[in-house]
Amino acid sequence: MDEFSRLDEIQKTGLEALQAVADENALQSWRVGYLGRSSPIMTLFSQLPQVPKELRPAVGQRANQVKQALESAYALHSQAVKEASLNRALQSEQVDVTLPGRRFVPGRLHPETRTLREVYRLFGDMGFQVYRSPDVETDDYNFGLLNIPEYHPARDMWDTFYTTNPNVVLRTHTSPGQIRAMRDFAPEPIRVILPGMCYRYEQVTVRADIQFYQVEVLAVGRHITFGDLKGTLTEFAQRMYGADVRLRFRPSYFPFTEPSAELDVECFICGGVGCPVCKQSGWLEILGCGMIHPVVLQNGGYDPTEFSGFAAGMGTGRISMLRYHIDDIRNLWINDIRFLDQF
Numbered sequence: 002m003d004e005f006s007r008l009d010e011i012q013k014t015g016l017e018a019l020q021a022v023a024d025e026n027a028l029q030s031w032r033v034g035y036l037g038r039s040s041p042i043m044t045l046f047s048q049l050p051q052v053p054k055e056l057r058p059a060v061g062q063r064a065n066q067v068k069q070a071l072e073s074a075y076a077l078h079s080q081a082v083k084e085a086s087l088n089r090a091l092q093s094e095q096v097d098v099t100l101p102g103r104r105f106v107p108g109r110l111h112p113e114t115r116t117l118r119e120v121y122r123l124f125g126d127m128g129f130q131v132y133r134s135p136d137v138e139t140d141d142y143n144f145g146l147l148n149i150p151e152y153h154p155a156r157d158m159w160d161t162f163y164t165t166n167p168n169v170v171l172r173t174h175t176s177p178g179q180i181r182a183m184r185d186f187a188p189e190p191i192r193v194i195l196p197g198m199c200y201r202y203e204q205v206t207v208r209a210d211i212q213f214y215q216v217e218v219l220a221v222g223r224h225i226t227f228g229d230l231k232g233t234l235t236e237f238a239q240r241m242y243g244a245d246v247r248l249r250f251r252p253s254y255f256p257f258t259e260p261s262a263e264l265d266v267e268c269f270i271c272g273g274v275g276c277p278v279c280k281q282s283g284w285l286e287i288l289g290c291g292m293i294h295p296v297v298l299q300n301g302g303y304d305p306t307e308f309s310g311f312a313a314g315m316g317t318g319r320i321s322m323l324r325y326h327i328d329d330i331r332n333l334w335i336n337d338i339r340f341l342d343q344f
Contacts, residue, residue, distance in 0.1 A: 004045070004052060004056070004060045004063075005059075005060070005063060007041075007045065008042075008045070008060075008063050008064055008067045011035075011041045011042055011045070011067055012067045012070055012071065015031075015035040015042075015071050015074075016070075016071070016074055018031060018034075018035070019031055019035075019071075019074055019075065019078050020078075022078060022082065023082065023085075024082065024086065025082060025083070025086060028075075028078070028079055028082050031075070032075060035071055035075075036068075036071060036072065036075065042064065042067055042068050042071065045064055046061075046064060049061055049064070109341065109342075109344055110344070111333075111341070111344070112321050112325055112327070112333065112341075112344045113214060113317055113318065113321050113333055115321075115344070116317045116320050116321040116324060117196060117214060117216070117317055119241065120194070120196070120216050120237075120241075120315075120317060120320070121194070121196070123237055123240050123241060124194045124218065124237065126240075127192075127233065127236065127237075128192050129192045129193055129194045129218070129220075130192065130193050130194070131193070131194055131195075131196065132178065132181075132182045132185075132193040132194070132195050132219075133178075133195070133196075133197070134172075134175065134177060134178030134181050134182070134195055134197060135172075136171065136172055136197060136198055136200075137164075137169060137170070137171060137172070138169070138170055138171075138172040138177045139168055139169060139170075140167070140168045140169070140170060141168075142177040142180055142181070143161075143170050143172055143173060143174075143176075143177045144156060146177075146180045146297070146300040146301075147176055147177065147179070147180070147256060147257040147297055147300075148256045148257050148294050148296045148297055148300075149256045149257070153256070155256045159173035159174065159201060160173075160201045160202040160203045161173050161201070161202065162200050162201070162202050171199075171200035172197075172199055172200065173199060173200065173201050174199050174215060174217075174314055175195045175196070175197050175199060175215045175216065175217035175314055176217060176257060176312070176314060178195035178197070178217055178219075179195070179217065179219050179257070179293070179297065179301065179312055180297070180300055180301050182195065182219055182301075183219075183221060183298070183300075183301025183302055183303060184301055184302050186221075187301060187302030187303050188302065188303060188304075188308075190221060190222035190223070191219065191220065191221045191222070191310075192219070192220045192222075193219050194216050194217065194218050194219070195216065195217035195219065196214065196215070196216045196217075196317075197214070197215065198212055198213070198214055198215075199212065199213055199214070199215045200212050205331065206330075207277050207278055207328065207329045207330060207331065208277075208278055208280075208285075208319070208322075208330055209330065210318065210330055210331060210333075210334065212334075213316055213317075213318045213330075214316070214317040214318060215314055215315065215316055215317070216314070216315050216317060217312065217313070217314050218233070218234075218290075218311075218312060218313040218314075218315070219293075219310065219311075219312050220233070220310050220311055220312075221293065221298070221301075221303060221308055221309070221310030222308065222309070222310065223307060223308060223309070224309070225308075225309045225310050225311060226309070227260065227292055227311070229311065230290055230291075230292065230311035230313070231250065233311075234264055234288070234290060234313060235248060238264065238266060238287075241320065241324065242266065242269075242323065242324065246266060246267065247266070247267040247273070248264060248265065248266060248267075249264075249265045249284065250262045250263070250264055250265075251263045251265060253289060253291075255289055255291055256294070257291075257293070257294050257297045257312070258290065258291025258292055258293060258294055258297075258311075258312055259291060259292060259294050260291055260292060261289065261290070261291030261292075262289070262290055262291060263286050263288070263289050263290070264286070264287055264288045264289075264290060264313075265284035265285060265286050265287070266284065266285055266287055266323055267283065267284060267285075268282075268283055268284060268285045268323070269323050269326055270285075270322070270323075270326060270328050271283065276328070277328075278322065278328055278329075285319060285322070285323060286319070287315055287316065287319045287320055287323070288313050288314060288315035288316070289313065289314055290311065290312065290313035290314075291311065291312065291313075292309065292310070292311050293309070293310040293311060293312050298310065318330050318333055321333065325344070
C-alpha cells in the first residue's frame with residue numbers, strides 16, 4: 002500500500018470510529034488514538050524522510066489535509082458529545098431550588114486599619130493634621146538631622162535596613178518626618194501626625210516585628226511645655242482605651258528629645274498580672290515621647306529661643322494588641338482568615 006492509500010485509509014477509519022463515540026471518555030481515547038504522538042498520522046509524519054524525494058511534497062500536503070480533517074471532525078463531534086452529556090445530566094439530575102444559597106461574606110477592615118483610623122480621628126479632634134513622609138529616607142534625615150551624628154552610639158537603638166547606597170535606608174521610625182514637616186511649615190506653629198510603615202532588622206517576637214506602623218505626633222509653637230505633652234497623650238490614651246485606663250510616664254532617652262519619656266498602658270491581656278506580651282511587667286509601652294531637642298528644632302527651621310515643641314512616636318500594632326486583646330503581634334501580618342474573621 003502506497004502512502005496516499007494509507008492516508009485515505011487513516012482518514013476513513015478515523016472518521017468512522019469518531020461517529021461511534023458517544024461519551025467524553027471514549028472521545029479522549031479517540032483523540033489519543035488518531036491525533037496523539039503514536040497515532041498513524043503522526044507516525045507517517047515521522048516517516049516522511051523515507052519517502053522518495055519527488056513524492057515527499059505531495060505526501061506531506063496530503064498528510065496535513067488528513068490531519069486537519071480529523072481535527073475539524075474531532076472539534077465538531079466533541080461539542081456534540083458535551084451537549085449530549087449536559088442534556089442527559091439535566092434530565093437525570095435534579096436541583097433543589099429551595100435550598101438556601103451561600104451566605105454573602107462582606108469585606109472587613111483590618112484591625113490595624115481600624116486602629117489607624119481611630120488615631121486619625123482622635124488627634125483630628127485635637128486639631129492635628131495628617132502629614133505624609135517617605136518610607137525610604139537618607140541617612141541625614143533618619144539620623145543626622147535628629148541629633149544622631151555618624152558613629153553616635155545611639156544608632157545602636159535602631160537595627161537599620163541599609164540599601165546598596167550607604168546613605169539611603171528604610172526608615173527605622175517616623176521621626177525623620179519631623180524635619181520634613183517643620184521645614185514645610187516653619188516659622189508657623191504646627192500640629193501634625195505622621196503615619197507610616199517603619200522597618201527594623203530585629204528579632205520577631207510576640208511583641209515586635211521587622212515592619213510595623215508608627216504614628217509620629219508633632220507640635221511646635223511658642224510656650225509649649227511638657228505639661229502640654231502629658232495632657233495631649235493622656236487625653237489620647239483615655240479616649241482610645243476608656244477614662245479608667247491606668248497609665249504611667251517613665252523617664253527615658255531619645256537623642257532628638259530632651260527630656261524624654263515612654264508612655265505605658267496597663268496590659269489588658271493579663272490584667273496587669275504579667276505575661277509574655279508585657280514581659281511579665283504588667284505594663285506595655287505604646288509610645289516614646291519628649292520635648293523636641295533644640296538642635297532638632299533648629300534643623301527644622303525654628304529658633305529654639307522662641308519656639309518649643311513636643312514629639313511622640315506610637316506603634317499602632319501595640320495599640321491594636323491592647324485594644325483588641327491580641328496576644329501575638331505577628332497575627333497582624335500572617336493573613337490568617339481565622340484571625341481576621343474575628344474583626
